[in-house]
Amino acid sequence: MTVLYEQDYGLWAEQMADLLSEGRFAELDIENLVDEVRDLSKRERDRLLSSVRLIVHHLLKWDYQPELRSRSWQVTIQRERLHIIRYLKDSPSLKRYLTDEWLAETYVISSLNAEKETGLEFPDDCPYSIQNVLERPISLE
Numbered sequence: 001m002t003v004l005y006e007q008d009y010g011l012w013a014e015q016m017a018d019l020l021s022e023g024r025f026a027e028l029d030i031e032n033l034v035d036e037v038r039d040l041s042k043r044e045r046d047r048l049l050s051s052v053r054l055i056v057h058h059l060l061k062w063d064y065q066p067e068l069r070s071r072s073w074q075v076t077i078q079r080e081r082l083h084i085i086r087y088l089k090d091s092p093s094l095k096r097y098l099t100d101e102w103l104a105e106t107y108v109i110s111s112l113n114a115e116k117e118t119g120l121e122f123p124d125d126c127p128y129s130i131q132n133v134l135e136r137p138i139s140l141e
Contacts, residue, residue: 001029048087048094049106051080055133056103056110060122062138074138081134103130 005012012029013036019027058073087094107126115122128136 005029005032044091044094045097048084048097051083052133053106053110055080056107057114059128060111060114061118064120065118069140074140077138098130100130
């Protein structure tokens, strides 16, 4: 089974699902299944943090380039906030990552991306709290 896992992940996953549904547990590729289940949690965490990163990126542009504010930036911030709500509804345990400490780590990437995009320099330390990132009103008016 390990060879199939390495050569054709999709087929391997389908076969594992079939074996599970048929109750053929002795035939399962347990080692790789355990790794995949652990990775599921990491993927959910990474989706959450990706949304936070994107919000921070757009908040930086919003705050440091007020003359360029656009509905597109506003929509991106709102969309990613809605994604976060959905992620937390599906996996409430992800809330443990929504801390100012995780935000500080996420900010490093967000600010570097925003610097590359805008040519501006941003503060070394994150100017936002996690609550600010998740809830601060954004309006073009």
